[in-house]
Amino acid sequence: MPIYLDHAATTPILPQALAAMEEGFRIWANPSSPHKAGRAARAALEDARARVKAALGWTGEVIFTSGASEALSLAINHAPANRRFPALTSAVEHEAVLRLTPDALRISVTPEGLLNLAELEQALVSQAPALVAIQHVNSETGVVQDLAALAGLVKAHNARLLVDAAQGAGKLPLPQADMIALSAHKFGGPVGIGALLVRDYALLAPTGGQERGYRAGTEPLPQVLAMAAALEAGHDWLKSASALRESLEAQLLDLGAEVIAAHAPRSPTIGAYRMPGKSSAAQLIRFDGAGIAVSAGSACSSGSLKASHVLTAMGVEGLGEVIRVSIGRETSADDIARFVALWREIRG
Numbered sequence: 001m002p003i004y005l006d007h008a009a010t011t012p013i014l015p016q017a018l019a020a021m022e023e024g025f026r027i028w029a030n031p032s033s034p035h036k037a038g039r040a041a042r043a044a045l046e047d048a049r050a051r052v053k054a055a056l057g058w059t060g061e062v063i064f065t066s067g068a069s070e071a072l073s074l075a076i077n078h079a080p081a082n083r084r085f086p087a088l089t090s091a092v093e094h095e096a097v098l099r100l101t102p103d104a105l106r107i108s109v110t111p112e113g114l115l116n117l118a119e120l121e122q123a124l125v126s127q128a129p130a131l132v133a134i135q136h137v138n139s140e141t142g143v144v145q146d147l148a149a150l151a152g153l154v155k156a157h158n159a160r161l162l163v164d165a166a167q168g169a170g171k172l173p174l175p176q177a178d179m180i181a182l183s184a185h186k187f188g189g190p191v192g193i194g195a196l197l198v199r200d201y202a203l204l205a206p207t208g209g210q211e212r213g214y215r216a217g218t219e220p221l222p223q224v225l226a227m228a229a230a231l232e233a234g235h236d237w238l239k240s241a242s243a244l245r246e247s248l249e250a251q252l253l254d255l256g257a258e259v260i261a262a263h264a265p266r267s268p269t270i271g272a273y274r275m276p277g278k279s280s281a282a283q284l285i286r287f288d289g290a291g292i293a294v295s296a297g298s299a300c301s302s303g304s305l306k307a308s309h310v311l312t313a314m315g316v317e318g319l320g321e322v323i324r325v326s327i328g329r330e331t332s333a334d335d336i337a338r339f340v341a342l343w344r345e346i347r348g
Contacts, residue, residue: 006324010186024222031210052195061199075203076097076100080203086103088159092135093164113143113310117146129157135167151177163180170235177199178199193227237329249271256276259273274318274322275323281296283346286346
């Protein structure tokens with residue numbers, strides 16, 4: 001029986017999300033059309049928008065996008081001409097942010113992967129106002145940034161905070177931020193739908209098209225309905241996920257593994273582990289051959305031969321020996337036991 005432990009890359013669509021998507025296709029019409037069917041689709045779209053806001057506890061605006069990457073692009077590239085601030089990011093951001101901010105100042109992190117707040121404050125003093133783009137939960141290590149402290153610092157320097165919450169939204173409480181990017185397929189919705197949460201539309205320049213003129217393209221009603229349903233499914237399962245990760249790490253430590261960022265606040269669903277003396281590639285081949293899906297870092301760069309920029313920035317030794325395990329709703333204690341048994345066998 002295959003075991004899937006790569007939920008940080010994508011997680012299976014929830015039954016209730018699939019049902020909502022199927023219903024969306026049954027009532028499908030272009031929400032921008034003025035006829036009766038179009039008006040009905042528009043009503044369903046706006047109802048789903050309200051449900052997304054309620055499920056996330058967000059009081060600002062919601063712009064539906066194709067995913068977190070597009071949401072980040074909107075936030076970074078579509079600021080009004082008089083509010084195009086220089087960008088500040090961390091050295092461990094997702095590739096989607098790094099590609100969008102090639103000239104940004106990269107703030108260093110500690111060996112535990114936490115942002116150097118003193119360095120950020122110094123940068124804000126010299127470059128304020130600025131756009132600070134920070135990932136809530138790191139996709140490779142699971143490290144959770146202290147965004148409450150960061151938000152206070154950003155506000156004190158009249159800067160804007162953009163949070164990449166692809167790995168946190170739908171699982172952890174949303175941070176306080178000016179803009180937040182999220183992607184539905186990370187919390188049980190379908191691929192191809194996400195959102196940019198915006199505190200105030202004035203933070204963006206309208207470009208024409210749909211979504212109040214802030215994003216062009218016909219709104220995908222079936223996917224939006226599915227995303228709302230996935231968020232409404234809740235996250236009670238995270239308690240069991242936390243227990244499973246703790247059990248996994250206790251067993252791996254007994255086998256001589258290194259837990260990356262072991263002392264940092266981390267998501268209950270993501271862990272990165274080093275097997276000294278065994279390359280990540282060799283481990284992945286063995287796990288895959290046994291029907292166990294894990295990864296070596298972010299799915300967006302795991303096919304690359306480059307060393308992980310996240311682990312490099314953290315100064316991790318043996319970074320070419322690290323794999324990522326990410327837990328989902330369906331993960332069981334038996335799954336963890338089978339993974340640990342194979343880890344023991346591979347380690348030799």
